[in-house]
Amino acid sequence: MDILLRTERLTVRKFQPYDGDDLAEILTDKDVTYFEPYDTFTHEAAVAEASKFSESSEFFAVALEDKVIGKIFFSKREYGTYEIGYTFNGKYQGNGYASESVVAFIGYAFNNMGVRRIIAEVDVRNERSYKLCERLGMRREAEFKQVYPSKEGGYNDFYIYAILKEEYNK
C-alpha cells in the first residue's frame, strides 16, 4: 500500500483510488477549505481527486486505522527546498493528529529524501495553521502583502514559515 511511515497513532501513505469518500469529507467542507488556494469540492470531484492523488508524487494520505483523516502536500521548489501543506478532516482536528503526522513526515523528508529546507505559505488569518508550523519548529521568515486573490474579493497577506534540516535534527 506504499506506506511511507507510521507514528504512534497514524500511518502516512500514498493515496489510493478507494480513499475518495474519506477525501470528500475533507474537500467538501467549506470551513476546512476556506484558506486553501482552491474552491470547496463537490463530492464527485473529490472522489476523482483521490484517483489523481494516487498517481501523484506530491500528495500523501494520513490514515487513522483505515480512515484517511488528512492530506499532506509536498512539492519540490529550487535548491533542495520543498513546500509543505496540510489539510485535515474537521471532525478529527484538535487531537494532535496533524502535529504527529507532519513532524514525522518532515523528519522522513530531511533524512531520506535529500531535502534541505521546508517552507509553508500560511494566510495571516489562519491561526490554527501557523500555530501548527510553530509546534513543528518552523520559523516565521517573511510576510507578504496582498498577493493571492481573496475568496471575498481583494488580496490576502501570507507568512512564509521555514525549517532547515539542521534545525530539525538539533
Ligand SMILES: CC(C)(COP(=O)(O)OP(=O)(O)OC[C@H]1O[C@@H](n2cnc3c(N)ncnc32)[C@H](O)[C@@H]1OP(=O)(O)O)[C@@H](O)C(=O)NCCC(=O)NCCS
Ligand atoms: C491547520 C490544521 C491542519 C491544524 O490542525 P490541528 O488539529 O489544530 O493541529 P494539531 O494536530 O497540531 O492539533 C493541535 C490541537 O490538538 C490538541 N490536542 C489534543 N490532543 C493532543 C495530543 N495528543 N497531542 C497534541 N495535541 C493535542 C492541542 O491542544 C491543540 O489544540 P488547540 O489548537 O486548541 O490548542 C487544521 O486546522 C486544518 O486542516 N485546517 C484547514 C486546512 C488549512 O487551513 N491548512 C493549512 C493551509 S496553509
